Structure formats: C-alpha cells, structure tokens
Amino acid sequence: MKIQVSKHGPYIVTGGVPLMVMEISYDDGGDCRSWKKVREYPLQERYALCRCGRSRNKPFCDGTHAKVRFDGTETAGNEPYLQSPTIISGPELELIDYEGLCVHARFCMRAGGIWNLTERSSIPEARNTAIEEACNCPSGRLVLRDRKTGETIEPFLDKSIVVVEDPVRDEHGPLWVRGGIPVESAEGGTYTIRNRITLCRCGRSWNKPFCDGSHVGQ
Structure with missing residues (x-):
C-alpha cells in the first residue's frame, strides 16, 4: 500500500x-x-x-x-516541524507537540486542554482524558509518552x-x-x-x- x-x-x-x-x-x-x-x-x-x-x-x-x-x-x-517539537512534561505523561501539523480538529480542547491535562497526569481522570484526546488527533500533532516506561502511546489504526x-x-x-x-x-x-x-x-x-x-x- x-x-x-x-x-x-x-x-x-x-x-x-x-x-x-x-x-x-x-x-x-x-x-x-x-x-x-x-x-x-x-x-x-x-x-x-x-x-x-x-x-x-x-x-x-x-x-x-x-x-x-x-x-x-x-x-x-x-518536514522541519518534526525536528523541534514542544515538550511538556507532567508527572506521568510527556506531551510531544508538533504544532506545525495542526489541522484544527479540536479534540485537544476538552476538560481544560491536553496541555493542562498532561501537567495534571498524576490524577487518573486527567491522564485518561489526555490519552483519549491525543489518540483522537488525526494529524499526529499531539503524541504522548509514558514517563515510567518511556513508551509512546499510539492508537492501533488499520491501514x-x-x-x-x-x-x-x-x-x-x-x-x-x-x-x-x-x-x-x-x-x-x-x-x-x-x-x-x-x-x-x-x-x-x-x-x-x-x-x-x-x-x-x-
């Protein structure tokens, strides 16, 4: 494909x-x-x-x-915007923000916004909401990493x-x-x-x- x-x-x-x-x-x-x-x-x-x-x-x-x-x-x-993303570190999650990829789908705005949720990621509800918002971002502008495991959190998507x-x-x-x-x-x-x-x-x-x-x- x-x-x-x-x-x-x-x-x-x-x-x-x-x-x-x-x-x-x-x-x-x-x-x-x-x-x-x-x-x-x-x-x-x-x-x-x-x-x-x-x-x-x-x-x-x-x-x-x-x-x-x-x-x-x-x-x-x-693709220079992939080389220097903004990094926001929270207690449990790290947000990698490739701002140049934004398509304004607006999934990231709920519950105070994914940036705020990342900074409050020690709270289970905030962590879960941040992951949901990042995974719904179609362009991949917003990517989360688990700070404990170092693994990137990505949705499984069929081709x-x-x-x-x-x-x-x-x-x-x-x-x-x-x-x-x-x-x-x-x-x-x-x-x-x-x-x-x-x-x-x-x-x-x-x-x-x-x-x-x-x-x-x-």
Whole structure:
C-alpha cells in the first residue's frame, strides 16, 4: 500500500487501501469527543483522490486540476516541524507537540486542554482524558509518552484513508492517512512514515502535501 503525490495532480493510491468517510462527533457540552463512520467506499486496488479541492466527484479526482491549473507544488520539504517539537512534561505523561501539523480538529480542547491535562497526569481522570484526546488527533500533532516506561502511546489504526468531515462547523477536513501508509512525493522521495498523518484536499495548504488547517473558515 502506498500513496503517490502526482505533480500538480491527485494522490494516486495503490495496494487496495480502504477508503471511508468519518465525521467528528460532539458531546453535550459542545466538545469534540469521538469519530463516527458514515460511509465506506467499495475496495479498489487503485484510485485517485482530489487534492485541488475543485473536483465535482469528491473525494475522487475528475481531472479539474488540469483545467484550473492547480499549483500543487510540495512545500513540506524535509518536514522541519518534526525536528523541534514542544515538550511538556507532567508527572506521568510527556506531551510531544508538533504544532506545525495542526489541522484544527479540536479534540485537544476538552476538560481544560491536553496541555493542562498532561501537567495534571498524576490524577487518573486527567491522564485518561489526555490519552483519549491525543489518540483522537488525526494529524499526529499531539503524541504522548509514558514517563515510567518511556513508551509512546499510539492508537492501533488499520491501514486506511479517512475523508474527514465536520458537519457541525460545516468544514470539510483533510484526508486522514492511518496505519503508517508511505506517502511518496512527486520527486520520488518518501515522507516520514507515521501512524497518523493528514493530507490536504482543499488545495490551499502552505505545507503541501500535508494539511495545515487552511480549510477552516473557507
């Protein structure tokens, strides 16, 4: 399984990667709480996903990128935001915050925010909530490490691609790539393989091919 970024064109997905649509669900207090699968597409060995944001057959490419002369130049480079994350140490948890990966999914805001919860992680409820929030972060901006064992706390995710939707805020989010699927640039290099990444599908990101939250408010 892999995802190939084509030059000024779509993402070419090969290897029979499952594709589905999931919505962000909110609790009664108005906080993002969980994910709800609303659609699963028939499994295909190969397909092309729109990254210009203009296709009339979303999430699939319909060739509109060529008509609108989409500039899909990849600007992520060597992913510098992965080299110097902010580290917050609490009594039981350590939070690794790759701020440049934020896609504004907002799971991290509940109960005072994951940063505050990490600092109070000796309290079981705060620790459990922090872990839940970090694991729901689709881009992997927020990663927790257990300070006692030194192990990173990561959710188990089957290899798949999720089209993120937030109907409450009327926002069409990124492509959530799960389970460590390799993403290759148009130039042939492979980006850092991670359990959770998010790819831009609105065409506006300044960190292509990754989402930078530019879809918010559009």
